[in-house]
Every structure is written in C-alpha cells, then in structure tokens.
Amino acid sequence: MIIWIASYPKSGNTWVRSIISSYFFSNIGNFDFSLLKNISLYPGPKYFNKKIDKPGEVSLFWEVSQKNIIQNQELTFLKTHNALVALNNRNFTTEKTTLGAIYIIRDPRNILSSLKNHYGFDNYNETFEFMKNKKKYIWDIRKKNDFSGFQFLGSWADHYKSWIKNTKFKTLLIKYEDLEKDCYSTSHKIIKFILMLNGKNVEVDEKKLFKSIETTKFDVLKKKEIEKGFEESININNEKKPFFFLGPENIWQKKLPKEILSKVENEFKDDLNYFNY
Numbered sequence: 001m002i003i004w005i006a007s008y009p010k011s012g013n014t015w016v017r018s019i020i021s022s023y024f025f026s027n028i029g030n031f032d033f034s035l036l037k038n039i040s041l042y043p044g045p046k047y048f049n050k051k052i053d054k055p056g057e058v059s060l061f062w063e064v065s066q067k068n069i070i071q072n073q074e075l076t077f078l079k080t081h082n083a084l085v086a087l088n089n090r091n092f093t094t095e096k097t098t099l100g101a102i103y104i105i106r107d108p109r110n111i112l113s114s115l116k117n118h119y120g121f122d123n124y125n126e127t128f129e130f131m132k133n134k135k136k137y138i139w140d141i142r143k144k145n146d147f148s149g150f151q152f153l154g155s156w157a158d159h160y161k162s163w164i165k166n167t168k169f170k171t172l173l174i175k176y177e178d179l180e181k182d183c184y185s186t187s188h189k190i191i192k193f194i195l196m197l198n199g200k201n202v203e204v205d206e207k208k209l210f211k212s213i214e215t216t217k218f219d220v221l222k223k224k225e226i227e228k229g230f231e232e233s234i235n236i237n238n239e240k241k242p243f244f245f246l247g248p249e250n251i252w253q254k255k256l257p258k259e260i261l262s263k264v265e266n267e268f269k270d271d272l273n274y275f276n277y
Contacts, residue, residue, distance in 0.1 A: 029211030109252035
C-alpha cells in the first residue's frame with residue numbers, strides 16, 4: 001500500500017521526505033541524497049509503459065499504475081504535488097491502493113519567495129497568479145512533449161483542502177512552521193503515524209530519529225547541494241536554480257513588497273486565519 005508525502009510545491013516536502021528516508025532506509029539515520037530514491041515522485045515516466053502525449057492524459061493511468069506499484073511491495077512511500085482530485089472521471093488515488101498520507105502545509109507568503117526562485121518567475125505578481133490559478137498544473141519541462149510527470153495543482157487553497165478534507169484514508173497534517181520550531185516533536189509525530197499506519201506496535205527509535213534530524217538540517221542539505229548537486233533543482237535559461245534557497249532566512253515580513261503582501265492576504269484571508277498564520 002502507498003503512503004503519500006503530499007504538499008503544494010515548495011512547502012517542505014523534500015525536508016519531510018529526507019527525514020523519513022533517513023529514518024526508514026538507513027542503518028543509523030545518517031542522510032544522503034541517494035536515500036530519496038526510496039520516496040520517488042509520482043506521477044513520473046517510471047510508472048507508465050507509454051509516453052503521455054497530452055496534459056491530464058496521465059489520469060487515465062493513475063489507478064492501474066498504483067495497483068502495479070503495490071503488487072510487489074508491502075509498503076511504498078511516494079512524493080506528490082498532485083491535488084487529491086478527479087480528472088477525466090478518474091480519482092487521483094483511493095483507499096484501494098492508499099494506506100494514508102502526510103500533508104505538509106506552509107504559510108503561502110513564504111511559499112511565494114521559494115516559488116519565484118524555483119521556477120525563475122520575473123516578479124512576485126507572476127508568482128502570485130500561479131498560486132491562485134484554479135487550473136494550474138506542472139510537469140517536467142526537461143522532457144519535451146512527455147506529460148508523464150503531469151501534476152494538477154489548482155490554487156494553493158484548493159490544493160490543501162483537497163487533501164485535508166479527504167475522508168477515504170487517514171491524513172496527518174504537518175505545518176512547515178512546526179518543523180522549524182520543534183523539529184524533533186514534529187518528526188516524532190510523523191514517524192509514529194507511519195508506524196501506526198503500517199500496524200507496527202513499536203516505539204520510535206529516538207537516537208536514530210535525532211540523527212535523521214541532525215543530518216537533514218537546511219544548512220547541511222544546502223552544503224550537500226553545493227558540493228554534489230541535486231537532481232531536483234531546475235535549470236532556467238541555462239542557469240541552475242538552487243533547490244535549497246533561503247530556508248530559515250525566508251521571512252515574508254522582510255521579503256515581500258507591501259503591494260503583493262496585500263494581494264496574498266486578501267486572496268487567502270480565510271485560509272491564513274484557519275491555520276493561525
């Protein structure tokens with residue numbers, strides 16, 4: 001069965017994935033980028049036996065590909081930015097193949113700066129339009145005319161609602177800000193949730209978890225990217241954009257112009273109040 005690590009882009013998915021992979025796929029909790037291969041991105045070309053020619057066409061193969069994924073493995077972690085929606089009358093996933101999900105939410109005002117860098121947007125207005133677009137989708141632009149990596153986002157608000165309002169399977173909501181404030185307690189909650197989903201009545205290995213956290217701190221990951229590169233970073237106009245960009249220095253109060261801040265807070269007013277942002 002599948003456990004999803006789901007989020008809107010640039011919300012901390014890779015951080016959570018790093019902690020989980022170092023805890024479950026290493027001997028002592030020591031992280032390395034190679035461990036992330038144990039929690040790969042879905043959808044993607046490795047899961048389909050044909051090229052996907054059109055945006056959204058991949059939805060026709062969601063169900064069968066996920067059934068194939070769980071055939072040979074007792075438990076599979078998958079990363080996704082896809083909203084939990086139906087396209088072409090096909091649901092993204094169901095309780096038939098999914099055991100549960102971890103959804104990471106982040107203050108949209110801080111997502112703006114990260115998105116702007118990651119996708120090479122010219123300005124914050126362009127980034128804001130991306131975030132409020134109810135029909136927005138992304139795919140791997142490096143694979144020309146192949147939409148096997150198509151992920152439907154919708155707007156930032158619609159995205160998180162699609163996951164946390166789901167009643168088909170258990171979903172753990174994690175705030176990025178809680179990871180920043182108390183990474184150990186928040187990570188402990190994540191590991192405990194996974195063990196519970198998998199029916200493992202065992203205690204969290206605190207020593208291993210501590211090591212997982214220490215080796216996945218932002219400055220450690222940023223240094224690893226500088227030294228070894230990171231395949232998930234995007235090349236825009238022949239310029240490699242750093243994946244680990246600002247981290248704890250991404251403080252919207254210092255980064256966002258007043259004009260764009262007003263637009264974001266007006267657009268997502270109810271959502272900001274809901275999460276006490």
